[in-house]
Amino acid sequence: MAANAEIFFEHDRWGRNLAWSLVLHAAVTGAILLYAVVIPSSRGGGWGAGGGGDAMGVTLVSNVPLPAPQTQTQNVLANDSKGITQSLPKPEPTQEKLPDAIPIPDKIAKTKPAPKTTATQQKTKPEPVQEADNVIPYGQGGPVSGPYGTFNENGAKGGFGFTGGGGDFGSRYAWYVKVVQQKVSENWLKYEVDPRITTAQRVYVTFDVMRDGHPANVQIEQSSGVPSLDQSATRAIQRIDTFGPLPSDYAANKVSVEFWFDYKR
Amino acid sequence: MKQFLKLFWPLLILMTTCLAQDWIKTGTGLGVEKVRLAVPDFTASTPDPKNADLLKVFNETLWNDLDNAGIFDMVSKSFYPLGQVGNPADVKFESWSAAPPSAAMLAFGNLGTSGNAMTVQGWLYDVKNVTSPQVLGKQYQDAATSDAARVTAHKFADEIIFRLGGGIAGIAESKIYFVSSRSGHKEIWAMDYDGANQHAVTHLNSISLSPRVSPDGSRIAFSSLAKGGWEILMYSLDLSRLVSFPRFGGTNLSPAWSSDGTKLAFSSSRSGDPEIYIVDSSGANLKRITAFKGPDVSPAWNRKTNAQIAWVSGRTGLPQVYTMESDGTNVQRLTDQGYAVSPAWSPNGQFLVVSWMRKYGPGAPGAQDIYIMDIASKQWVQLTHDGGRNDFPYWSPDGRHIIFQSSRAGSLQIWTMLADGTNQKQLTFAGANTQPNWSWK
Numbered sequence: 001m002a003a004n005a006e007i008f009f010e011h012d013r014w015g016r017n018l019a020w021s022l023v024l025h026a027a028v029t030g031a032i033l034l035y036a037v038v039i040p041s042s043r044g045g046g047w048g049a050g051g052g053g054d055a056m057g058v059t060l061v062s063n064v065p066l067p068a069p070q071t072q073t074q075n076v077l078a079n080d081s082k083g084i085t086q087s088l089p090k091p092e093p094t095q096e097k098l099p100d101a102i103p104i105p106d107k108i109a110k111t112k113p114a115p116k117t118t119a120t121q122q123k124t125k126p127e128p129v130q131e132a133d134n135v136i137p138y139g140q141g142g143p144v145s146g147p148y149g150t151f152n153e154n155g156a157k158g159g160f161g162f163t164g165g166g167g168d169f170g171s172r173y174a175w176y177v178k179v180v181q182q183k184v185s186e187n188w189l190k191y192e193v194d195p196r197i198t199t200a201q202r203v204y205v206t207f208d209v210m211r212d213g214h215p216a217n218v219q220i221e222q223s224s225g226v227p228s229l230d231q232s233a234t235r236a237i238q239r240i241d242t243f244g245p246l247p248s249d250y251a252a253n254k255v256s257v258e259f260w261f262d263y264k265r
Numbered sequence: 266m267k268q269f270l271k272l273f274w275p276l277l278i279l280m281t282t283c284l285a286q287d288w289i290k291t292g293t294g295l296g297v298e299k300v301r302l303a304v305p306d307f308t309a310s311t312p313d314p315k316n317a318d319l320l321k322v323f324n325e326t327l328w329n330d331l332d333n334a335g336i337f338d339m340v341s342k343s344f345y346p347l348g349q350v351g352n353p354a355d356v357k358f359e360s361w362s363a364a365p366p367s368a369a370m371l372a373f374g375n376l377g378t379s380g381n382a383m384t385v386q387g388w389l390y391d392v393k394n395v396t397s398p399q400v401l402g403k404q405y406q407d408a409a410t411s412d413a414a415r416v417t418a419h420k421f422a423d424e425i426i427f428r429l430g431g432g433i434a435g436i437a438e439s440k441i442y443f444v445s446s447r448s449g450h451k452e453i454w455a456m457d458y459d460g461a462n463q464h465a466v467t468h469l470n471s472i473s474l475s476p477r478v479s480p481d482g483s484r485i486a487f488s489s490l491a492k493g494g495w496e497i498l499m500y501s502l503d504l505s506r507l508v509s510f511p512r513f514g515g516t517n518l519s520p521a522w523s524s525d526g527t528k529l530a531f532s533s534s535r536s537g538d539p540e541i542y543i544v545d546s547s548g549a550n551l552k553r554i555t556a557f558k559g560p561d562v563s564p565a566w567n568r569k570t571n572a573q574i575a576w577v578s579g580r581t582g583l584p585q586v587y588t589m590e591s592d593g594t595n596v597q598r599l600t601d602q603g604y605a606v607s608p609a610w611s612p613n614g615q616f617l618v619v620s621w622m623r624k625y626g627p628g629a630p631g632a633q634d635i636y637i638m639d640i641a642s643k644q645w646v647q648l649t650h651d652g653g654r655n656d657f658p659y660w661s662p663d664g665r666h667i668i669f670q671s672s673r674a675g676s677l678q679i680w681t682m683l684a685d686g687t688n689q690k691q692l693t694f695a696g697a698n699t700q701p702n703w704s705w706k
Contacts, residue, residue: 175300
């Protein structure tokens with residue numbers, strides 16, 4: 001009896017445990033708050049931020065000795081290309097006449113006398129022949145179709161041709177000219193030019209390509225007025241070890257090149 | 266007047282031809298584009314039944330070589346005009362240069378076997394230039410085997426690339442050395458640049474790492490776990506055996522040849538910390554060039570000048586890429602953050618390629634990718650994206666390709682790509698293959 005009563009009258013001493021529990025909860029809450037509010041300002045700052053690489057940019061791939069990717073046509077639909085298919089007017093449906101069909105006389109038509117034709121009247125004018133002028137080069141805006149020509153790219157205008165006392169290097173070895181053009185363009189580092197310059201006069205550089213393909217006698221023919229641009233143009237040539245040997249069936253021991261650089265930022 | 270002209274025409278022509286000074290006038294901004302190249306299948310020039318197999322190998326190899334060169338826009342074969350082109354007489358210029366193929370260049374030829382000898386004739390024509398179209402005409406003779414057909418195709422492809430690529434020799438005959446564990450041990454293996462002909466070079470039954478072939482292609486330096494620890498070993502490809510090279514003590518790793526073949530740089534911990542040392546290729550004149558706290562490993566010479574060395578230093582904690590002169594002066598840090606390893610210098614000396622984890626640490630997306638950096642301007646470009654861990658990049662001798670190891674296919678395998686990040690291809694498939702090294706020519 002007494003034992004039973006003790007169960008009901010004895011109080012649990014849980015005050016101390018409650019206090020510990022409260023302290024622990026408060027500590028955990030505090031830690032979470034601390035983690036969420038205080039630390040991120042110092043530690044999570046790196047997320048998405050550029051991270052101090054202020055002297056670095058991404059404009060490089062053109063300097064890798066690989067041709068740049070082909071420029072895409074801006075809009076396939078809205079350009080002045082005539083397309084590769086020719087649309088012809090629909091042929092008018094001809095009324096088929098059965099061979100044994102008898103024409104229904106709906107009205108007695110007055111038969112007009114056929115106009116007399118003279119020899120001069122019979123001469124019909126020759127119809128102008130419609131030429132299929134819708135042929136466009138494959139890929140549109142792709143490589144130039146001839147060995148030489150003028151064309152635009154990225155706003156810069158250029159042209160190339162060959163002059164000089166009857167030499168036919170350009171027409172015989174168009175592929176070599178292309179190689180020269182490609183190599184110089186690849187080795188021209190535009191970042192060498194004074195960054196304050198946005199546009200400049202064209203600079204003309206002349207040089208010789210010797211028999212084994214190395215450039216020599218690099219000279220500024222016409223300065224752009226911007227020393228750093230002139231220098232970057234000369235360096236572009238000087239940086240090249242070789243263009244590859246001149247074509248083996250070419251007789252002379254060198255070929256002179258005039259190369260221009262259009263700078264635009 | 267007419268009489269006068271008639272008299273003087275020959276003289277005028279003579280004068281102009283005598284004074285002929287060829288001038289090329291050209292400039293930038295003219296749209297540098299890939300050459301559109303058509304390569305119709307070579308034809309059989311003899312009725313020998315062996316021709317079919319050899320032609321298949323030859324045509325495939327030639328097409329792949331030119332396609333991989335990175336400087337051509339290959340005209341799809343479905344655009345080609347009907348009929349075979351095996352000889353110059355078969356070329357109809359109009360049908361190749363006009364609309365469907367619109368080719369600028371045409372490579373064609375024939376292959377014939379008689380008995381055990383194979384003869385290949387190949388031409389390269391500028392089809393837009395009807396009057397003097399021939400750029401290249403070649404004839405090759407070799408044994409009538411598929412290996413020889415492959416080698417001949419490589420040679421012809423290299424000739425075309427050399428002409429149209431501006432005097433940079435093609436890489437179709439180059440070799441790749443790498444570490445493979447497919448025999449159970451990590452040994453040095455070799456293969457052709459396109460992944461064909463894979464075979465083991467060393468049989469040491471140890472662990473061999475970081476092979477580096479000498480510029481003349483006669484020896485391979487690599488690090489291997491020997492009795493006394495990690496040492497630089499030298500393997501002669503001419504003799505097919507190890508040749509003597511001094512043991513320096515400590516842990517010696519990652520040898521690198523200078524491009525003149527006279528010196529080796531490597532990292533050694535013989536004095537405690539791993540530091541960069543330079544030694545003659547004979548093993549003499551050991552010289553220490555770094556003295557920083559923290560590890561210094563993975564040296565790479567400037568291949569153009571041999572005057573600078575790029576390497577990896579851990580002085581600030583995580584590894585970063587630095588450059589210095591080859592005497593140890595003028596130290597510059599190139600990477601600004603993250604975890605950057607495995608620098609390799611491009612053949613023209615302008616770029617470094619590195620493997621870089623831009624964000625490293627807990628909570629950061631730990632993608633390890635290949636980057637190239639322009640040394641002078643400190644600009645960089647990321648070449649691989651979102652594809653496993655990419656490491657150990659190395660340049661091809663023409664500077665247009667990069668080989669690297671990647672885990673994107675599940676296991677570590679060797680991949681190749683163009684130096685602008687395009688055209689990524691897996692070369693190895695069996696076992697685990699790592700640490701590729703491209704021969705110098």
